[in-house]
Amino acid sequence: MRINIVGGGLAGSEAALSLASRGFKVSLYEMRPQRTTEIHRTGDFAELVCSNSLKSEDLSNASGVLKAEATLLGSILIEIAKKYRVPAGKALAVDRIKFSAEITRLIKENPNINVIRQEVKSIELNDEDTIWIVATGPLSSPDFESWLLSVFDEDLFFFDAVAPIVAADSIDMTLAFEADRYGKGSGDYINCPLKREEYEVFHDALVNAERAPIENFSDRLLFERCQPVEEIARSGIDALRFGPMKPVGLIDPRTGEQPYAVVQLRKENVEGTLYNLVGFQTRLKWNEQRRVFRMIPALHSAEFVRYGVMHRNTYLNSPKLLNPDLRSREFSNLFFCGQITGLEGYVEAITSGRFVALNVEHFLKTGQTFVLPKATMLGALIDHITISGKVPLNPVYANFGLLPSVRARGKREKKLLKAKRAIETMKSFLEREGIL
Numbered sequence: 166m167r168i169n170i171v172g173g174g175l176a177g178s179e180a181a182l183s184l185a186s187r188g189f190k191v192s193l194y195e196m197r198p199q200r201t202t203e204i205h206r207t208g209d210f211a212e213l214v215c216s217n218s219l220k221s222e223d224l225s226n227a228s229g230v231l232k233a234e235a236t237l238l239g240s241i242l243i244e245i246a247k248k249y250r251v252p253a254g255k256a257l258a259v260d261r262i263k264f265s266a267e268i269t270r271l272i273k274e275n276p277n278i279n280v281i282r283q284e285v286k287s288i289e290l291n292d293e294d295t296i297w298i299v300a301t302g303p304l305s306s307p308d309f310e311s312w313l314l315s316v317f318d319e320d321l322f323f324f325d326a327v328a329p330i331v332a333a334d335s336i337d338m339t340l341a342f343e344a345d346r347y348g349k350g351s352g353d354y355i356n357c358p359l360k361r362e363e364y365e366v367f368h369d370a371l372v373n374a375e376r377a378p379i380e381n382f383s384d385r386l387l388f389e390r391c392q393p394v395e396e397i398a399r400s401g402i403d404a405l406r407f408g409p410m411k412p413v414g415l416i417d418p419r420t421g422e423q424p425y426a427v428v429q430l431r432k433e434n435v436e437g438t439l440y441n442l443v444g445f446q447t448r449l450k451w452n453e454q455r456r457v458f459r460m461i462p463a464l465h466s467a468e469f470v471r472y473g474v475m476h477r478n479t480y481l482n483s484p485k486l487l488n489p490d491l492r493s494r495e496f497s498n499l500f501f502c503g504q505i506t507g508l509e510g511y512v513e514a515i516t517s518g519r520f521v522a523l524n525v526e527h528f529l530k531t532g533q534t535f536v537l538p539k540a541t542m543l544g545a546l547i548d549h550i551t552i553s554g555k556v557p558l559n560p561v562y563a564n565f566g567l568l569p570s571v572r573a574r575g576k577r578e579k580k581l582l583k584a585k586r587a588i589e590t591m592k593s594f595l596e597r598e599g600i601l
Contacts, residue, residue: 176503409444
């Protein structure tokens, strides 16, 4: 039985390495660098195109629970992420260049993985001797999108935005300070404070700046977690101060007081030579980004090594098309994983790739697939996008609201109880079913 994987992003790379490590030969198709996308910059596998953060590792955070489950499932990419982490408080942030380079090396050197650098424009689903895993992500090529539309008659999409990155030596540190919120962590963030009058001038410039035109753009198609900073600002004068520019938990050592507003910068690499503007995804024109973001006092001479951009993201209407094993309801040899399923986020993509790889192995050995318990974070996510989510589907990321309720007094206690149950449920399920 042949196994073909389409797409070398996070989900596809995880699936390929997982199956190869368990003795299966796979062909991994990746169109880059021959044909690139509007957001990718390299031909490396598992390139991180947005933030370099895989979010919190704390078990009071839903993403922390998902990472714990990914570790139980044996995720290869999560271990690589830990190897190339950069300081980011409680978050697992990585040096994106070294992270992708390591994954690319492992894939190229693995004798069980046949890398095919070409675009897949369609799939022959009548070939019963081939299993297909589609992990083309939210940036599927137009030709492959057309094929998906012809097969499933579904056309759903939303728009996503990416934050700019600046050179560290161009940040005016006399106007900034290093600190984590509430003093937790080791001062991994650079904080750029603004006084009230500075904030108001910045806000006015931001909401009136010229935005880049995007074909078929509609505000209603913006995914809430990736709202451009200018769209947040347009919702009210204080919207940024309760969002990406919130000053809560930060004290400016120069004044001994909490700033009126703050822009946080997070390391992009281990060396600390690059920083991204946290929460500053944008669709402003590049010259406008340079003009407006330099109005932040500490960034008055900032060198932008990458400007923010917005791009079209494609995903399936999974409640109508996929089973909770992430296999097509119509075609038994077709699996999907990653963001094309409607999962949102790096760790969500990685864990779904591991899940599908284990399911393909289980299917080849037993003729059956398995479904994770809904009390686990990954099981709840997949249940949401395939069973319980509304139609049409909105992209979803790990959150405690997906998990069955528990009885507890405080919010944190509830989260921790759900987290403990999810991890214990995953452990017992894997042991009982003999999945690993």
